Amino acid sequence: MDSYSKFLILMNVYYSILIFIFGICIGSFLNVLVYRIPLGLDFKAGSSFCPKCKHELKWYDLFPLFSWLFLRGKCRYCRAPISPIYPIGESVTGLMFVASFVFGTNCKFCLSLLGYFMICAALFVLFCIDWKYMMIPDSMWVTILVGGVVLYIDTLIHNGWDKSELISRIIGALAVSVLFFLVDYLKPDSIGGGDIKLMFAAGFALGWVKTMFSLLIAGLVGTVFLLVTNSLKKENMKKQVPFGPHLAVGIFVAMLFGDLLIKWYMAKFGIKI
Numbered sequence: 001m002d003s004y005s006k007f008l009i010l011m012n013v014y015y016s017i018l019i020f021i022f023g024i025c026i027g028s029f030l031n032v033l034v035y036r037i038p039l040g041l042d043f044k045a046g047s048s049f050c051p052k053c054k055h056e057l058k059w060y061d062l063f064p065l066f067s068w069l070f071l072r073g074k075c076r077y078c079r080a081p082i083s084p085i086y087p088i089g090e091s092v093t094g095l096m097f098v099a100s101f102v103f104g105t106n107c108k109f110c111l112s113l114l115g116y117f118m119i120c121a122a123l124f125v126l127f128c129i130d131w132k133y134m135m136i137p138d139s140m141w142v143t144i145l146v147g148g149v150v151l152y153i154d155t156l157i158h159n160g161w162d163k164s165e166l167i168s169r170i171i172g173a174l175a176v177s178v179l180f181f182l183v184d185y186l187k188p189d190s191i192g193g194g195d196i197k198l199m200f201a202a203g204f205a206l207g208w209v210k211t212m213f214s215l216l217i218a219g220l221v222g223t224v225f226l227l228v229t230n231s232l233k234k235e236n237m238k239k240q241v242p243f244g245p246h247l248a249v250g251i252f253v254a255m256l257f258g259d260l261l262i263k264w265y266m267a268k269f270g271i272k273i
Helices: 003-036 066-070 085-104 111-133 138-159 163-186 193-206 208-231 244-268
Strands: none
Touching (some): 003 085, 003 111, 085 111, 085 244, 111 138, 111 193, 138 163, 163 208
């Protein structure tokens, strides 16, 4: 390996660290959204506060990840335990952003990176909210749709106009969302309206091939989850389980790793396209 290659690796590591720090800062804000949106609280008004004692937090209490570690997971004012969900959420967001930089744009700074960041942030928020409250806020699927538009604009800038690209995104937007709508129409309340809107937005962002792949991943993740939780007797197989979190995982995997996994699958089974 020559000196230039080593320099590029070091720079990419440096950029990844900066992106991770940026990601945990965004993750701190996303934690606020996860807490306030379901409660109908205005996330723009008021300072952050301890959920237990309601004491307003100072700026030095709000360093993402590090404040929780420094305070040993307890509120500075009432010493009540602070859920590790908060630093975990910040770390997950940071890792998702780094994955977007490494696998989404191949360590390049471009407009697509913004689109990936928007989609990752929205997926994290809807995963958490749908998991606990079984609802997908409209603001999240709209954010994913806007992120998809940003990705498409970047494609136009770098590759020029391609009719097949737009057609793929339109088909992707309709393929699963229309299927979900028909299932819900034939069997009311079987699929939430949020899931339909989510797959419409994600379909445009991904294109039809990766959209179908995301549905496959979501189905596999959901099946494994139900089997594992049922075997551990922590969940009942008959209990309604939100599908949004599984869709979020499928969308994230398909978005960043879909091309790689699909090529691997085709090569493994000798499929040519």
